[in-house]
Amino acid sequence: MPKSKAIDPVVLLKDAGFKNTPVRRALLLALSTATTPLTVRQLVRKVRATKADTATVYRALEAFEAEALVRSMQLTKNNISYELSRVKHSHHITCTNCAAVEVIPFCVKGIGKNALKTSRRFKTVVDHRLSFLGTCKNCARTVR
Numbered sequence: 001m002p003k004s005k006a007i008d009p010v011v012l013l014k015d016a017g018f019k020n021t022p023v024r025r026a027l028l029l030a031l032s033t034a035t036t037p038l039t040v041r042q043l044v045r046k047v048r049a050t051k052a053d054t055a056t057v058y059r060a061l062e063a064f065e066a067e068a069l070v071r072s073m074q075l076t077k078n079n080i081s082y083e084l085s086r087v088k089h090s091h092h093i094t095c096t097n098c099a100a101v102e103v104i105p106f107c108v109k110g111i112g113k114n115a116l117k118t119s120r121r122f123k124t125v126v127d128h129r130l131s132f133l134g135t136c137k138n139c140a141r142t143v144r
């Protein structure tokens with residue numbers, strides 16, 4: 001496991017005013033070491049050692065999101081994925097066949113401002129979701 005990024009789950013929890021529980025700690029650790037956003041199912045698997053069930057994991061993630069510790073996104077039809085809010089803003093490309101996810105490490109400059117310019121009813125844009133869908137190389141090889 002890479003030790004380079006010093007995101008300490010204990011500090012994150014404390015800063016956000018959360019009690020330090022094994023599940024919360026394990027979730028933040030999993031998210032801080034992940035290279036892509038993780039689905040609830042993937043997270044349940046990663047914190048298996050804490051014996052937390054899906055409902056518990058889900059509740060913890062919702063509480064984290066309410067405190068802006070994590071952000072959720074819908075990358076595939078049936079799955080919500082989570083990533084740490086501290087992670088640099090980026091977008092993702094998702095394989096429509098196998099749901100593989102890769103980070104696209106750039107954003108479109110001024111995209112929010114441009115959206116606002118064309119809007120009649122909005123005063124501010126605070127965030128945006130941008131999804132890229134495609135076929136991964138693996139699937140491109142096997143699907144015809």
Ligand SMILES: [Zn+2]
Nearest residue numbers: 095098136139
């Ligand atoms: Zn694929």
Ligand SMILES: [Zn+2]
Nearest residue numbers: 089090107108
């Ligand atoms: Zn962006």
